[in-house]
Amino acid sequence: MRHASLSIEHALLGFLRQEPKHGYAIHQELSDAGSIGSAWRLPLSQLYTLLGKLENAGYLTTTTEPQENKPPRKLFHLTDQGEIAFLTWVQEPVRHGRSLRLEFLVKLYFARLEGAGMATSLLAAQRKKCQQWLVKEQAILDREAASGREYGRLVHQFRFGQIQAMLSWLEQCEATP
Amino acid sequence: MRHASLSIEHALLGFLRQEPKHGYAIHQELSDAGSIGSAWRLPLSQLYTLLGKLENAGYLTTTTEPQENKPPRKLFHLTDQGEIAFLTWVQEPVRHGRSLRLEFLVKLYFARLEGAGMATSLLAAQRKKCQQWLVKEQAILDREAASGREYGRLVHQFRFGQIQAMLSWLEQCEATP
DNA sequence: GGCCGCATGTAATCTGTTACATGATTCT
DNA sequence: AGAATCATGTAACAGATTACATGCGGCC
Known part of the structure; x- marks a missing residue:
């Protein structure tokens, strides 16, 4: 597992600081046009791909939560490593204009x-x-x-x-x- | 052949407005740090790829010129279609900031x-x-x-x-x- | 019946970057 | 002997975009 340069996908970890969430819910927050959605647009399919990457990198773990009458949810939990990666990313200024x-x-x-x-x-x-x-x-x-x-x-x-x-x-x- | 949106590669056609040139020569012009090189950096290998695309699109034709003691040169000539594409591209303002x-x-x-x-x-x-x-x-x-x-x-x-x-x-x- | 919302993904495509491959001559 | 210049490309990998695939429930 290569230590990829801290890029934008680390922002997704920030959504899980308070409590675990599932992909669809993250996407709803992300799509709020008056808030972060005004700066960052990420299609749902790409979101799932990135979450998978972050899981592979050890920043997230998952649990599955069955629901009645609806597809089961996959909850993403922030790991300690993930928390460190997020805090490092968020405090670092960007290198290029x-x-x-x-x-x-x-x-x-x-x-x-x-x-x-x-x-x-x-x-x-x-x-x-x-x-x-x-x-x-x-x-x-x-x-x-x-x-x-x-x-x-x-x-x-x-x-x-x-x-x-x-x-x-x-x-x-x-x-x- | 899809009519690709007029993108940056059309700029390469501009190098051939006066006379036909070969890839390496274009790259030298392109690498002039005091001129266009200050705005656009394009590695030689990418340049060859783009020239190949423009040829496929019908904007360029090629002739081969043998040299003594050196590898042969592949001269790129601008076609009428290529000239039109270039002039269209160069006069169009860009759509995004x-x-x-x-x-x-x-x-x-x-x-x-x-x-x-x-x-x-x-x-x-x-x-x-x-x-x-x-x-x-x-x-x-x-x-x-x-x-x-x-x-x-x-x-x-x-x-x-x-x-x-x-x-x-x-x-x-x-x-x- | 058809569309929207919920919920998950995979696959194909396009673009961009970096590395690799070849081979002769000239300069230091 | 080793590096730089001339001259051509291919291949591998990374990232982003778009399209496709599935399935249920509720609303109009």
């Missing part, structure tokens, strides 16, 4: 559920990352502008602007608790 | 090569798209804020900020010819 759009927003959702403290520290960690990116882009931008590379300048101006917008959004999030 | 980062920047590169007029009209078309997105996001944002959905508001504030940054970049591009 392109991951804010999906993965960071999902992290933030679960961090807020864990408590205001965790959300605050996640925001701060991500803001620092973002400031580093901005400095790097600024340096590249200056270099491109100095060497008269028109197109390279356009490209990095675009990236600079995107990162700048991320940064001011993060600061705004930190300012309004 | 997430495609600006890569596909739009590549379109812009080739539009500029085609002439200032094409670049200008592409920028204008994309700016209009972007303004539409912004209006939609604004509407959603207001709705989320009004119904007191804290997390939904955060998510859409993020998106709003990203689109806003795209828009001002596009305007800046239009202003500096």
Whole structure:
């Protein structure tokens, strides 16, 4: 079992922090358009696949619960390993700007559920990352502008602007608790 | 042969507008870090795969050119169909915000090569798209804020900020010819 | 009778990335 | 002798999307 890089599927573990749930129920929470559903869309069939993976990885165990007049439910329970993996994932800022759009927003959702403290520290960690990116882009931008590379300048101006917008959004999030 | 949605691989056709080239030469142009290479990275092995696809689709034909002391070159020629496909692709604005980062920047590169007029009209078309997105996001944002959905508001504030940054970049591009 | 909700999945497909395979010449 | 450049590709693996498959109960 390879130690896969902590990716978005670890978010699913967060749904099981309070009590065990079955796949369909998780999907209903996930599909709430006003909540996490506004950031992350995951078809039911994909959800089942991911839950299977997490089980294979030892982050989940399952029990089956028969029901009358309805198909039996398969309850997923978070293991200790799973809890550790989730907490590690949720506290780690994302490494690339392109991951804010999906993965960071999902992290933030679960961090807020864990408590205001965790959300605050996640925001701060991500803001620092973002400031580093901005400095790097600024340096590249200056270099491109100095060497008269028109197109390279356009490209990095675009990236600079995107990162700048991320940064001011993060600061705004930190300012309004 | 399915009419695949016009995707990034159509950009490769743009390299053959002036004269036929072989894969390795295209890759060298593509790898120029100060130019298109700053927006699009494509490993050589993937490039060959994509060129094969474009040939199957009827956008390219090939001739083989033997060389002394070196492996023979396979020259790719743009067909009439290929030219049409390229010109259609390059003039079409992208449909989603997430495609600006890569596909739009590549379109812009080739539009500029085609002439200032094409670049200008592409920028204008994309700016209009972007303004539409912004209006939609604004509407959603207001709705989320009004119904007191804290997390939904955060998510859409993020998106709003990203689109806003795209828009001002596009305007800046239009202003500096 | 047909569609929606509940509840579970598998399979096919497409795309993207990385690794591997070959072979000559030129540079250090 | 070993690395880089020129030149072509195939194959394996990972991830995401879509389609397909099953079955019961309740509602219109």
